[in-house]
Amino acid sequence: MQQKSQATSIVLQFIALVDRQFPYTTRPSMNVIDRKWIFRVKYNSDGTIQRYKARLVAKGFQQYAGVEFTDTFNPVIKASTIRVIFTLVVTYNWEIRQIDFNNAFLNGEIAEIVYLSQPAGFVSTSHPQHVCKLQKALYGLKQAPRAWFHKLKEALRTWGFISSTSDTSLYKHNDNFLLLLVYVDDLLITGNNAPLIQTLIQDLQNRFALKDLGLVKDFLGFEALRTTIGLHLTQSKYTTDLLIKTKMHSAKPVPTPMSATLKLHVASGPAFSDPTLYRSTIGALQYLTYTRPDIAFAINKLSQYLQKPTELHWTTCKRILRYLKGTVHRGLHFTSASSLHLQVYTDADWASSIDDRRSITGYCVFLGTNLLTWSSRKQSVVVRSSTKAEYRALAHASTEVAWLRSLFSELGISLINTPVIWCDNQGVGALAANPVFHSRTKHIEVDVHYVHEQVLDQKLVVSCVPSTEQVADLFTKPLSIPRFQYLLTKLNLAVSPGCA
Template sequence: MDVHNAFLHGDLRDEVYIKLPQGFTHSAPNKVLRLHKALYGLRQAPRCWYEKPSTALAKADFVQSYSDYSLFTYTRGRVEIRVLVYVDDLVVCGNDGDAIRKFKTSLGECFRKKDLGKLKYFLSIEIARNEEGFMLTQRKYALDIVSETGLLGSRPEVTPMEQNHHLASDTSYFLQEPATYRRLVGCLIYLANTRPDLSYSVHILSQFMQMPRERHLEAVLRVVKYLKGKAGQGILLSSRIDLELSVYCDADWGTCPLSHRSLTAYVALFGGSPISWKTKKQKVVSQSSCEAEYHAMSIATREIMWLRHLFKDLGFPPTAPARLFCDSKSALYIAANPVFHERTKHIEIDCHQVRDVIKSGVLTIAHIGTKEQLANLLTKALGKVQFNTLMSKLGIWCGWTVAHARRVSPGCICCLNHLDKVW
């Protein structure tokens, strides 16, 4: 649902005065106007508007989630409704059609809104559905990026970034007009919402936003060429009953040649579908690869705890412990062994929360081989073979086939012609 003129519905608590608008004549020229309602452009307008739907939903017995303040839940007997608020857009889902229609009618009494029907396009994310589940892609957004750069006729790249790159230590000339580079990287950051395969590339390229060089622009254009061949890729939220939470974490020790800080990445799979992923440079310098991996486990543990709270707010609290996979046996030994020794005495205290979570039974840890580590896709630039192998295991799909969704293959560009027909 879309709310008309959302920011105009907000009630101001503070006293705000404005000058008389141009062309307005009054006998007292020194008079000012006091606002009773919010206007577009006011700093208070977004907060004032947010209080409006929050109050309306609270009166309708909706409960606001503490894990995500944009999520509101309603549970009465067997009736369950979930509402997600994003500025002036509302996404509503539930298990009772009559209850949802009554809710929409009551919401229309509070402010003007437009019912857009079933969710198909939201925040540049295209949603398709069939018996396999929900397919989330940003195909149109990706093709718009390729079109704006004039690379529709270029040869597609098989990987977003070349192996063994040295972008951090590059000494090529600085760009005279860095605005183009910043715009492209900004577009890629938003595109990464449904593209885990771009997480590492976006992380690397976003570090040179202030003073990009020519070599950095070439790397961005390589990512755009990669999008040209695989614009229809997205994530499939599977409809199967198996709702197991599995998280893969990895770290690349001392990967930054300037700060010598390590790179941390994790990807969370829920029922075999990727729902959360992240690539980020660690805040401190790790003394060893074991310490870097242990920091990665700590960051992944925080994400697991947040996801469990979110699942509980959605109405289905997890019954089984989450599984955390790591390819470092030393880090697993430190997490399982409560004895402090010379190797771990300098590690930050907050990292040791992994042990407490394991003892509580919320989390189990397991070792996985480096070749099967899915988080490798988010920590380093891989070759064609390994990149496509991890992509297929991660749950990255390309459109729908007639019977079921098809896995990504090196010939993914052939699926693009078929994608429009199926959708």
Template sequence: MTQPPGYEQGDKSRFVCKLNKAIYGLKQAPRAWFETLKAHLLSLGFVMTRSDSSLFVRHSVDEVMYLLVYVDDIILTGNNLSSIQVVIDEMNRVFSLKDLGVLSYFLGIEITYVANGFVLSQQKYIRDLLHRCGMESANGLPTPMISNCHLSLNDGSPIPNVTEYRSIVGALQYVVITRPEIAFSVNRVCQFMHSPLDTHFQAVKRILRYLSGTVDFGLHFVASSRLTLTAFVDANWGSDLDDRRSTSGFCVFFGDNPVSWGSKKQAVVSRSTAEAEYRSVACATTELLWLESLLRELRVSLDGRSTLWCDNSSAVAVSANPVFHSKFKHVELDLFFVREQVAAGRLLVNEIPSSEQLADVLTKPLSASSFSRFRERLSVVQLSSVL
């Protein structure tokens, strides 16, 4: 350890410092650790991607290697096992690693390998959450939210333990990583964390009861022959009872597998269904562009341009027609942002029937039959059914 800049004492240059606080408790410790790790990875030939600062890539003529970092947890993969072992040995020489072998568990996410791919699940994480809430024996429910649920800021009574509500909802946000079908429900209950009421807590408990009956469900990834990006976009116009803002939902598929999804309340009030849908299109377009950038850095070539499916004919028409904008002047930035991508040939916006709109489950609560159908199409399956 060297003396901090500005505090050097020349006559005590070989002295050590007595810490009054553990170095891991200092705010700059994570940054210092990452800078140290990054410098070593760069010396090994890795390059930090611009799309994700925690992802490092190393390419050569016939070799590719990806390294993902989360603090001191690391995933390393590539197409040459001997080169991977060389990197592990070199890093172990500097940092004293613990090699856990083939990836099976990472940050609460379990990886189960099946015949035609693998399944990402969070069984242990969900069981621990249910145990913490005292609901490990709760009866399961077919949906995470009733189809006629309308939560409001003022509909209900204050709850005695606000911290418990926030803790559970915060934990549910992490479950969405492998369970896209609960994204809308979790998004709704997140909107009341500042002042939760008993009706909001009942909605949270229903999500937990749904998870109790589907603990062993996970996200199924299969090998795909098509390297394409396809997005499904939907919006629920004026769905919020308190401020009449709309809810946007999108799901992006890489080949046959969902890789990105989201459910979010729009930042402004939309004056029509078409406007709400178009704002969702713009949101999904940004996600597609980011994924395209990430895949380029991973040296993955896409088969054709990205496609975006929307079930609103007006929003589809506005995205391609440079004249049809008299009622969209106030959404000018989103308007030209999407049009620019369409005109450049990087994006194709098509219309799809509402019955086939996969993002529907990300914008509103559905009946049990519809929810089950969309859940299956989002590749969320029971683990025992694919083993």
């Protein structure tokens, strides 16, 4: 009964978007898009049933590009931007509210001519050959996300919000310090003026149908728990669901996500019998790395074998799941930053890939003690020395610092000191300060020039750190248990309060 009630509600909204008389009959020149009903059960963050949902969607894969749709891209907020804002929220003790738009895509307006067949169960008995001409967007249409983005952007502009150049899904008010983070139909609002936040939510409610979810608790599958000492961000429910899906919920936990002695390559044993299972599991684990930097390297490594996974690759993947079994409630912890000072650790594991001898780049960026962003990836070219590999890693980290500086500048927040990049290669530090080009460094000349200009302009400082304190080792290689556990304490990861 609940599903039927939801379906009736959706149909009534649908009828408002089309010509109610169905005046267009089918012609041979028409491309009539099919439609279908989608039924879902929506759950709360604790796993209880929230509601039953029905939605009429269009089969957008039947549309023709350039005729029935043009632009489709809908920008969303970057995960690193979310972490930056959470750090500022805790540091300045701001309120952060969350809202969810109801049927957001139905608000978008489309300029193209799109015809849709009549909804199943609601076909006109007197004119069964008629079709619907859409006046607004419908879920499933290729241009629906883009149409909604423009609709929301226009509304925000009328209220004095401008889009950030560093992240187009971050909006800042011209006159007041209010920030909006947009991820399709989910919105976070924060700032230093709680009454203005409430006024903005009321304005949005007058313009769109939405749900005010109050203080942020569950955003994009992240559970956010605000305490007196900070904010804890985890994906506990997502992790538990993944373990159940892969039948690893009763597995024995292990202390590290990857064995320190393991050497993976393309031909590591016989082919795995179910490549689809391997790919879907790795894809699910990729999303988990948004709050779990401790598995970033292992996931990056296994992602290189999606085309032809072997039994050893799947066994290694199950080891990650076993590691997660013992750390379900672990996540990022944000505390008040005593000093707004950026520190970056960067490292490279030279020629570590057995298959093509490319190096692994890893870096992590901290604001105070809070981890903002990190990366673990294979370099795009083969380099002939460890210095080249380290310098490419340094250049990648430098671009991330430049982006963060731009973001903080737009927010009107000044960093106390010049950002410091820590590396454990003395040759890299010397080359950054005094670039001397010869046959062994000419292949990285562009990277050298870029970093050197940043150093000369006092936009960053390159310093040397002992290898024993190089936090970025977590993102470049598998580590022994003691080494992994030691570096893990540097990432400001913690178990969610009440789950220890």
